[in-house]
Amino acid sequence: MSLQRAERRAAPSRPAVPLGDGAPYPAREGFHFWDNLEAMTDPTPQDVRGYIAAGLVCDHLEVEGDGRHFFATIVSAEFEGLLRVRRHQRVYAALGDRMKAQIHALSMKTLTPAEWASQQPLGEAGSHSH
Numbered sequence: 001m002s003l004q005r006a007e008r009r010a011a012p013s014r015p016a017v018p019l020g021d022g023a024p025y026p027a028r029e030g031f032h033f034w035d036n037l038e039a040m041t042d043p044t045p046q047d048v049r050g051y052i053a054a055g056l057v058c059d060h061l062e063v064e065g066d067g068r069h070f071f072a073t074i075v076s077a078e079f080e081g082l083l084r085v086r087r088h089q090r091v092y093a094a095l096g097d098r099m100k101a102q103i104h105a106l107s108m109k110t111l112t113p114a115e116w117a118s119q120q121p122l123g124e125a126g127s128h129s130h
Contacts, residue, residue: 060073069107
């Protein structure tokens with residue numbers, strides 16, 4: 001192998017860009033480390049709750065989880081007349097790309113306000129007898 005060919009093989013195809021700790025990584029066009037920081041950190045249950053609430057009007061919303069796996073109870077009038085798969089698709093739409101990039105798994109219970117009220121002990125769902 002010629003020296004010139006060996007130098008080309010050894011040289012990176014992209015310039016090295018130092019990280020905060022000084023270690024280089026190959027630069028990618030259009031990639032900015034700080035722009036993608038949110039996608040690199042595990043979300044909290046409060047984060048996931050906020051993501052869902054920002055894209056779906058909820059009457060009740062609870063989220064539990066460990067940063068990668070979450071369970072949500074979501075009550076929304078938008079679920080009226082929808083099958084479970086359509087309800088879940090509606091939640092996934094609210095989460096957008098976060099479902100691919102940040103949230104590894106999401107189990108959910110999706111209910112209409114009437115379904116939620118029927119599952120609550122008397123007095124907790126806000127129903128009153130007259």
